[in-house]
Amino acid sequence: MDSxxxxxxxxxxxxxxxxxxxxxxxxxxxYLDDVPDEVDLDHLERRFDEALGDPTADAVVGRDxxxxxxxxxxNVVRRPVGSVAQVWLDGGVHPGWRHxxxxxxxxxxxxxxxxxxxxxxxxxxxxxDTLWVGAYVDERVPARxxxxxxxxxxxxxxxxxMRTPIGPDDRTDLPVVLATRHGPVxxxxxxxxxxxxxxxxxxEVLVGPRxxxxxxxxxxxxxxQWQQFLRRPSARPQWSWVxxxxxxxxxxxxxxxxxxxxxxxxxxxxxxLGVGFSWRGLGIGTALLRASHHSFAGAGLDTAGVSLETxxxxxxxxxxxxxxxxxxxxxxxxxxxxHLDADGSxxxxxxxxxx
Numbered sequence: 001m002d003s004x005x006x007x008x009x010x011x012x013x014x015x016x017x018x019x020x021x022x023x024x025x026x027x028x029x030x031y032l033d034d035v036p037d038e039v040d041l042d043h044l045e046r047r048f049d050e051a052l053g054d055p056t057a058d059a060v061v062g063r064d065x066x067x068x069x070x071x072x073x074x075n076v077v078r079r080p081v082g083s084v085a086q087v088w089l090d091g092g093v094h095p096g097w098r099h100x101x102x103x104x105x106x107x108x109x110x111x112x113x114x115x116x117x118x119x120x121x122x123x124x125x126x127x128x129d130t131l132w133v134g135a136y137v138d139e140r141v142p143a144r145x146x147x148x149x150x151x152x153x154x155x156x157x158x159x160x161x162m163r164t165p166i167g168p169d170d171r172t173d174l175p176v177v178l179a180t181r182h183g184p185v186x187x188x189x190x191x192x193x194x195x196x197x198x199x200x201x202x203x204e205v206l207v208g209p210r211x212x213x214x215x216x217x218x219x220x221x222x223x224x225q226w227q228q229f230l231r232r233p234s235a236r237p238q239w240s241w242v243x244x245x246x247x248x249x250x251x252x253x254x255x256x257x258x259x260x261x262x263x264x265x266x267x268x269x270x271x272x273l274g275v276g277f278s279w280r281g282l283g284i285g286t287a288l289l290r291a292s293h294h295s296f297a298g299a300g301l302d303t304a305g306v307s308l309e310t311x312x313x314x315x316x317x318x319x320x321x322x323x324x325x326x327x328x329x330x331x332x333x334x335x336x337x338x339h340l341d342a343d344g345s346x347x348x349x350x351x352x353x354x355x
Contacts, residue, residue, distance in 0.1 A: 285319030
């Protein structure tokens with residue numbers, strides 16, 4: 001089995017008895033990489049016992065000469081999304097065994113195993129001929145990104161936390177009228193009488209072609225859900241703003257207080273930012289963020305933050321970058337898509353676009 005993945009370590013199929021050693025390995029990996037990735041034994045045992053695939057065929061462990069597990073690779077089979085099967089790539093190499101090409105060989109083995117799995121599955125389920133393969137990669141670990149890229153995977157989606165300090169300029173008076181080519185736009189405090197109109201604009205933004213540009217991929221909000229959102233203990237409607245043109249809301253920003261800030265700062269948090277499709281590119285998003293910073297400064301806060309999802313950072317992060325936000329935590333979803341033709345030939349493309 002030594003050549004199952006590569007020749008530096010001794011490789012064998014994953015056994016349930018190996019799971020406690022994998023937990024210890026993950027703790028060592030995550031500690032050095034400074035990546036919070038909570039993996040406990042109960043979680044791994046459930047994954048092993050309830051696997052849709054066969055963990056003894058879909059996962060391997062690599063041992064050093066002392067019989068200690070220092071690497072593992074696990075293809076986690078999950079239920080199809082529509083007609084597309086999916087396999088998530090899990091794995092890691094102990095920091096003391098890096099820079100020997102082990103990780104690259106592991107991912108190559110995982111992709112080959114994923115193709116084997118799809119071929120076997122198609123024999124059992126005719127018509128199942130497409131497989132999405134993906135993995136989350138913390139951008140604080142560039143070597144992992146490099147391994148994924150070299151294996152032909154590419155980012156399809158990003159999850160980011162961005163922050164900017166609140167400074168003296170945020171305490172100055174706000175310009176209340178923004179001149180645009182569509183006419184003047186007023187930046188006004190969010191009020192109850194604007195709430196439902198803001199909800200409807202939010203839902204319009206969500207269902208449009210750039211639904212994720214406000215950083216959220218949730219479903220359209222009902223009036224009840226909207227009110228629950230605004231009445232959360234952390235919600236701060238009084239720190240929120242709308243952009244108004246000729247009496248109609250064309251943009252909005254809804255803010256809250258970060259009650260669990262890991263940086264121990266008093267942080268204001270932007271939960272929703274949206275601009276109507278025909279009003280984009282006019283600086284309205286940047287103006288709404290500036291108004292938010294003004295509210296945060298008035299409340300004595302020292303940091304502004306936002307969590308974002310995007311499949312196009314260049315498109316969706318412009319207003320935040322222009323307002324001084326910088327990423328302090330970013331995770332990318334890397335993927336490839338495999339198609340099997342009727343004659344059995346395989347075609348890969350990246351990124352895979354699961355959904």
